[in-house]
Amino acid sequence: MPPTPTEALLSRDPSVRQAYSADASGLRMLPDAVARPTSPAEVADLMRHATGSHTPVTAAGGQSSMTGGSITDRGILLSLRGMDRILDVDVANATARVEPGIGVAPLKRTLAEQGLLFAPDPTSEEEASLGGAIACNASGARSLRYGATRRHISALSVVLATGELVELRRTRLEKNTVGYAPIQDPIDWFIGSEGTLGIVVAAELSLLPLPARVTGLGLPFPGDRKALAFVLAARTAAAKGHVAPRCLEFLDAQALEIVRAQEGGSGWSGKAFVYTEEEGTGDGELDFDAWLALAEAHGAVTNDVLVFDDDAKIRTARLLRHGVPATMNERGGKFTDQGGRRIATDWAVPYPRLAEAITMARAAVAAHGVAMPTIYGHAGNGHPHMDFVARTPDEVMAVNETIADILRGILPMGGTVAAEHGIGKIKHRWMAMQLTPLQVTAMHALKHALDPDRLLAPGNIMS
Ligand SMILES: Cc1cc2nc3c(=O)[nH]c(=O)nc-3n(C[C@H](O)[C@H](O)[C@H](O)COP(=O)(O)OP(=O)(O)OC[C@H]3O[C@@H](n4cnc5c(N)ncnc54)[C@H](O)[C@@H]3O)c2cc1C
The missing domain is CATH 3.30.43.10 (Uridine Diphospho-n-acetylenolpyruvylglucosamine Reductase, domain 2)
Incomplete structure (x- = not known):
């Protein structure tokens, strides 16, 4: 047969x-x-x-x-x-229909050739696929301006557990009172569902015009405290229209060491660092004087400010920034055979409380006596990463206990235990610290409605 x-x-x-x-x-x-x-x-x-x-x-x-x-x-x-084709690009309406297997970065490059921007920019865009970005509602540095992936998805084709293919389109209504809010846009059930509710087999993307010009600025600071105060001030200045950052990325001293090792020079100076980008239109450039005044007022080492004023330089800056999690992955990978690994947090707090949250987190690390993690990431969104390297199962346990304490500290600040990487198979107990039993019951009800036999992605999100 x-x-x-x-x-x-x-x-x-x-x-x-x-x-x-x-x-x-x-x-x-x-x-x-x-x-x-x-x-x-x-x-x-x-x-x-x-x-x-x-x-x-x-x-x-x-x-x-x-x-x-x-x-x-x-x-x-x-x-x-294997499903990695761009099916259609509608330049006039700024949409594209795409299969899920295409890489996020190659997709963005192809669309850029037509003057279009797919805004989500996970640091892992060279590794991540579109389907994975949708399933995790991926975000990145530029989510400060553009939001996460969800905002840029207008339609999805999804295969359900039964094998039924459903077509979902985001409503364009400005007013709607039919039904509970969580049921009004079923497309949102699948975005961020980590493969537990259906398989995304195609997506329609909402695209933006590619900015004519982007300028990046690298600002060194004598330490975390001043750098984080600067980030807060930049958000206030942005709200008043004085500056227009599309990202505000923070690097602590350990993260800077990794960048310097890759870069081979002394360009990225200081003991803490903030990287920002601003978009211009036509020949428009960022208001350098406004940024410099803000930086000076917060103790930046203004003589060593770096300017990234063309696409190649911006790409290099982005690669160097990506090198931080990639290096931490490599460092952790050396210990997997002996039961160790890199353990990365992706908790977030409302951005005005970030400095307070990092101070609390460092104190928790010191109290547990584990090695200080590398801290870097999306400070503008109140969302740092803390990357630990645990060499043995005992160290894994000690790091996880430390993280649990940190999460207990950030939740009363209005924080979340996972802002970017999802729950997967390793953050269930942290999710349980955040969600109420009622929220968990509602989540199980949706899972049961769509996948009653629990065949899709067992172990992800729900154990
Ligand atoms: C160095 C590094 C940096 C990172 N930086 C970021 C960052 O800045 N921002 C961020 O958000 N994440 C980041 N991540 C995490 C990760 O890259 C993202 O979650 C990414 O979106 C995953 O995409 P993927 O294609 O690799 O998905 P996979 O890892 O293959 O899958 C991820 C999840 O999506 C589900 N899935 C995949 N495809 C489909 C589909 N077609 N239909 C339904 N479910 C599907 C899987 O079941 C799984 O639950 C980083 C990871 C690394 C290693």
């Missing part, structure tokens, strides 16, 4: 299964089989087969998940990387 079309899609070859068994979380899980479909019809067939045979299915894109979301040791690993 020849294999059914679905069986033909499945590979049980150990080397193929091995190749899809890791993501950026440091965890490893060997799937029973790997499916690599090339069309929505194949995904729908696979899900019908999975429901019929009660086989779990976990979607994967670029497998850059920091939380184990894109790996599984239960059932089928469904890689969408």
Whole structure:
């Protein structure tokens, strides 16, 4: 008997299964089989087969998940990387219809050639796929201006657990009183659902005009306190229209050391650093005097300010910034064989409380006696990353206890335990610190309505 079309899609070859068994979380899980479909019809067939045979299915894109979301040791690993076409670009209406497997960065480059901007910019855009960015509601430095991925998705094609293909379009209503708010735009159920409610097989993107000119500024400071006060002042100045930052990124002394090691020079000076970008129109440039006055007032080392005034220089700055999490991943990766790993937090607080939150977090680290993490990230949104390297299972435990204390500190500040990387398979207990039992019940009700047999991405978000 020849294999059914679905069986033909499945590979049980150990080397193929091995190749899809890791993501950026440091965890490893060997799937029973790997499916690599090339069309929505194949995904729908696979899900019908999975429901019929009660086989779990976990979607994967670029497998850059920091939380184990894109790996599984239960059932089928469904890689969408083979579905990577741009189906249509409508320049006049600034939309594009795209398959989920395309990389975020190549997609952005192709659209830029047509004068269009897909705004989401996760630092991992060279590794992440569009489907993964949608499933995690990815955000990045420039989310300060543009928001996270959700805002830029106008329609989705989704294969449900049953194999049914549904088309969802965001409403364009300015007023609507029909039903509870969470049910009004079902597209939002799937964005950020980490593969637990359906498989995204195509998306329509809302695009923006590509800015004519972008200028970056790198501002060194003598320490964290002054740099973070500057970030707060920049947000106030932006609210008054004096400056217009599209990102406000912070690097502490350890993060700066990583940048300096890559850069090979002494350009990125100081003991803390803020990187910002501003867009201009036509020949318009950022108001350098306004930025300099603000920086001077907050103790920046203004003689060493760096200006990134063309695309190549901005790309280099971005690469250097990306080098921080990439280096921390490498450092943690050296200890995976002995049960260690990089442990990254992505908690956030309302931005006016960031300095207070970082001071509290450093005190918690010192009290637990674990090595001080590297702190960097999206300060303008009140969203830093703290990257720890734990070398042994004991150190993993000590770091996790430290993080639990930090999270207990940031929640009363109005914070969130996970602003960017999702929950995946490793942040359940942290999520439980934040959500009320009522919220958890509502989440389970939606999961039950869409995936009653709990076949999609088991272990992600809900254990
Ligand atoms: C160095 C580094 C830097 C990072 N920086 C950022 C950052 O700045 N901002 C940020 O938000 N994240 C960041 N991340 C985390 C990660 O890159 C993002 O979450 C990214 O969006 C994941 O995309 P992916 O294609 O790799 O998805 P994967 O890792 O393959 O999957 C992630 C989740 O999406 C689900 N999924 C994937 N494709 C589909 C689909 N088609 N349909 C349904 N579900 C799907 C998976 O089941 C899984 O739950 C970073 C990671 C690394 C390693």
